Amino acid sequence: MEKIIQQFLSEVNQKNQNEPEFMQAVTEVAETVIPYIVTQDIYYGQNILLRMVEPERVVSFRVAWIDDNEEIQVNRGYRIEMNSAIGPYKGGLRFHPSVNLSILKFLAFEQVFKNALTTLPMGGGKGGSDFDPKGKSDTEVMRFCQSFMTELFRHIGPNKDIPAGDIGVGGREIGYLFGQYKRLKNEFSGVLTGKGVSWGGSLIRPEATGYGVVYFIDEMLKANNDGLKGKSITISGSGNVAQYATEKCIHLGAKVLTLSDSSGYIYDKDGIDEEKLKYIMNIKNTRRERISLYTKKYSKAKFYANANPWSVKCDIAIPCATQNEVKLSDAKNLIKNGCYTIGEGANMPCTADAIHLFTKNKLLYAPGKASNAGGVAVSGLEMAQNSLRYTWTREVVDGKLKEIMSDIHSSCVKYGADKDHINYLKGANIAGFVKVADAMLAQGVV
Numbered sequence: 001m002e003k004i005i006q007q008f009l010s011e012v013n014q015k016n017q018n019e020p021e022f023m024q025a026v027t028e029v030a031e032t033v034i035p036y037i038v039t040q041d042i043y044y045g046q047n048i049l050l051r052m053v054e055p056e057r058v059v060s061f062r063v064a065w066i067d068d069n070e071e072i073q074v075n076r077g078y079r080i081e082m083n084s085a086i087g088p089y090k091g092g093l094r095f096h097p098s099v100n101l102s103i104l105k106f107l108a109f110e111q112v113f114k115n116a117l118t119t120l121p122m123g124g125g126k127g128g129s130d131f132d133p134k135g136k137s138d139t140e141v142m143r144f145c146q147s148f149m150t151e152l153f154r155h156i157g158p159n160k161d162i163p164a165g166d167i168g169v170g171g172r173e174i175g176y177l178f179g180q181y182k183r184l185k186n187e188f189s190g191v192l193t194g195k196g197v198s199w200g201g202s203l204i205r206p207e208a209t210g211y212g213v214v215y216f217i218d219e220m221l222k223a224n225n226d227g228l229k230g231k232s233i234t235i236s237g238s239g240n241v242a243q244y245a246t247e248k249c250i251h252l253g254a255k256v257l258t259l260s261d262s263s264g265y266i267y268d269k270d271g272i273d274e275e276k277l278k279y280i281m282n283i284k285n286t287r288r289e290r291i292s293l294y295t296k297k298y299s300k301a302k303f304y305a306n307a308n309p310w311s312v313k314c315d316i317a318i319p320c321a322t323q324n325e326v327k328l329s330d331a332k333n334l335i336k337n338g339c340y341t342i343g344e345g346a347n348m349p350c351t352a353d354a355i356h357l358f359t360k361n362k363l364l365y366a367p368g369k370a371s372n373a374g375g376v377a378v379s380g381l382e383m384a385q386n387s388l389r390y391t392w393t394r395e396v397v398d399g400k401l402k403e404i405m406s407d408i409h410s411s412c413v414k415y416g417a418d419k420d421h422i423n424y425l426k427g428a429n430i431a432g433f434v435k436v437a438d439a440m441l442a443q444g445v446v
């Protein structure tokens with residue numbers, strides 16, 4: 001088995017050199033899915049995984065724009081259209097200086113499995129730019145978004161490819177992107193998700209990823225006759241996902257001790273309550289400032305510069321910032337301090353060796369493609385509402401989100417049950433694979 005997996009990976013690596021994040025995501029899937037494929041006559045010999053690692057289409061384009069000093073800036077834009085077997089391409093846009101082909105291909109690849117898990121008809125894609133929104137004025141961000149969409153619009157559409165937000169792309173950016181698409185196409189359509197509620201957005205979409213990850217953790221705990229009440233939680237990040245994961249933890253009676261950004265983390269041993277969270281939302285969403293400001297208002301809390309929160313003692317850790325933010329040494333610290341549950345809010349936040357350690361120690365480990373699927377699931381519900389030209393209430397959308405997260409948990413259990421343990425990573429990868437592979441087989445050699 002080891003040999004078959006290595007042969008596959010070396011073939012993929014040959015074609016994708018210098019793409020470490022993409023290879024990391026493919027390796028994790030290959031290690032869990034190939035052993036399953038070889039036991040299934042319908043999949044074996046069809047080279048389905050080999051087809052799945054090749055994007056259906058990759059677009060890269062120039063984004064020129066003029067900054068406030070009237071200087072011409074040039075960024076690179078991308079859209080990876082990975083797989084459309086079960087629906088139109090769907091996935092976020094990331095604006096961050098680190099963005100490159102490898103990162104977007106890993107995100108698009110994971111998105112294919114994630115979207116399949118949601119039970120909704122969405123293929124997988126991802127895009128973005130190396131543009132850094134930090135320190136830019138609103139008008140600079142607007143000009144950038146308009147230039148970006150002036151090229152992207154020809155590749156997307158409500159039945160073709162539906163982008164959304166990700167790191168650095170929130171409500172403000174989706175607004176500017178949507179406005180430009182509408183001008184260029186003279187069409188008001190559900191071409192993007194994460195829209196404002198008064199212009200086609202869905203209630204609960206801003207909350208969905210953060211709420212969803214906590215619903216998923218709750219399902220894992222319930223399966224072990226456990227619950228969130230009274231648990232101490234460490235969360236990284238302080239953006240969209242981290243904020244609403246914090247809110248849901250508070251609602252369910254858990255104590256959130258930490259949040260972070262790229263400058264460091266804050267530790268509040270009394271726990272972050274709703275009032276404190278509101279202040280964090282003000283710092284991050286309105287003032288677009290650093291998380292360290294928190295300690296100016298709440299002086300009992302401490303700020304640790306250039307560090308992550310994984311050395312803080314907790315029961316549950318929820319990484320919600322970025323890829324590879326939990327390394328082997330962090331995993332060791334977490335386990336040493338008694339942490340027994342990890343729910344990934346971010347995409348691929350744990351390195352491969354960190355995951356191996358969690359699995360070896362039988363922690364409850366939820367991979368992002370299962371546990372953070374709530375965001376894209378509610379994006380799917382936004383698309384459904386746009387098609388119906390109708391809006392559902394908060395309660396209806398939240399109820400559907402809860403049901404979807406519970407269904408994803410069941411799929412992971414179905415395909416991930418080992419002797420005395422549920423391997424959620426294996427479960428998520430195989431369940432996602434089966435759905436996409438069946439559709440690809442039915443549609444011929446494509």
Ligand code: NDP
Pocket residue numbers: 165166167168169170209237238239240241242260261262263320321322323345346347372373375376
């Ligand atoms: P935001 O841009 O709202 O927030 C990102 C947060 O992570 C910020 O606090 C940011 O700090 C921090 N961060 C980003 N990059 C780094 C880095 N290289 N090192 C340290 N900290 C970093 O993004 P989201 O909350 O939307 O996304 C967070 C994660 O969740 C990403 O992995 C994303 O792919 C994933 N995700 C998001 C979904 C969504 O619906 N938004 C859905 C599913 C997954 P700073 O402000 O200093 O940059």
Ligand code: 2IT
Pocket residue numbers: 090091092093111114162163164165166193347372373375376377379
């Ligand atoms: O990683 C993700 O799932 C997202 N950034 C959300 C994608 C979406 O289409 O809502």
